[in-house]
Amino acid sequence: MQTAIIFDMDGTLFQTDLILERALEQTFEHLRGNGLWSGRTPIETYRRIMGVPLNVVWETLCPVHSAEIREQSNQHFQVALINEIEKGNGALYAGVERTLQKLSEKYPLYIASNGETAYLQAIMERYRLNRWIKKCYSIDQIESKDKSHLVEHIMNEQSVHCGYMIGDRASDINAAIHNKLTSIAVNFDFAQLGEIRHANFIVNQFPDIFNIVMHEPLGV
Missing domain, CATH: 3.40.50.1000 (HAD superfamily/HAD-like)
Incomplete structure (x- = not known):
């Protein structure tokens, strides 16, 4: 022991704050481009819930979307986060x-x-x-x-x-x-x-x- x-x-x-906004903006721009979101990216909402499991994140950010859309959004978000890390932005x-x-x-x-x-x-x-x-x-x-x-x-x-x-x-x-x-x-x-x-x-x-x-x- x-x-x-x-x-x-x-x-x-x-x-995380250094890369969060860019990655989340990219994700919601993708949703807007596919007619799945209108309005501003809910960055402040994410800041408030930062630290909760990712399934809760996407249930909160996209409350009226299907589980499939939430999962796709999370995948897009993860790729964007990793790209930001690899670019040295964190x-x-x-x-x-x-x-x-x-x-x-x-x-x-x-x-x-x-x-x-x-x-x-x-x-x-x-x-x-x-x-x-x-x-x-x-x-x-x-x-x-x-x-x-x-x-x-x-x-x-x-x-x-x-x-x-x-x-x-x-x-x-x-x-x-x-x-x-x-x-x-x-x-x-x-x-x-x-x-x-x-x-x-x-x-x-x-x-x-x-x-x-x-x-x-x-x-x-």
Whole structure:
């Protein structure tokens, strides 16, 4: 059994905000071009729900569309996101690489994300996160599409008995509570204080995570 640190990806390690608008605009332009959407792209709606499973995203953004159209829209969106990543239009948050490096010297690091596998792999490859992250897990692997269950799966597969869950949304904090992990919330782009107020710790800069992990006892 081991102590580990599990990270969310979007809005925690990766600045999804830098590529989100372009990818979503491309997707809804495709819908408009096919007579399936009129009006502006619902970017603000997506910002509010960022972090929920993708099936919920498309049910929310396209409430009157068929499941087939939603799936096609998501596929178009995923391709657009990956293209933006490969073009170098995204970025990690300040201090992520150095902090991951230092943390990995003491703990195994994992990712638990609501993002799709191909999208996560594009980020992992672009920023060579495998230097520090032992394995990246997608919600695709969990039938329930529940992040609490994804984190539970990671802990079982990796023989993790305690540690930290780090993220920016309610699903991350709930996953920590469900799995008896210490929660650290990052108050970045998509974070909402109403969702993260129950975290054990809240940080405004990524490097502050290192100080908490190194100096605070688990189970605070």
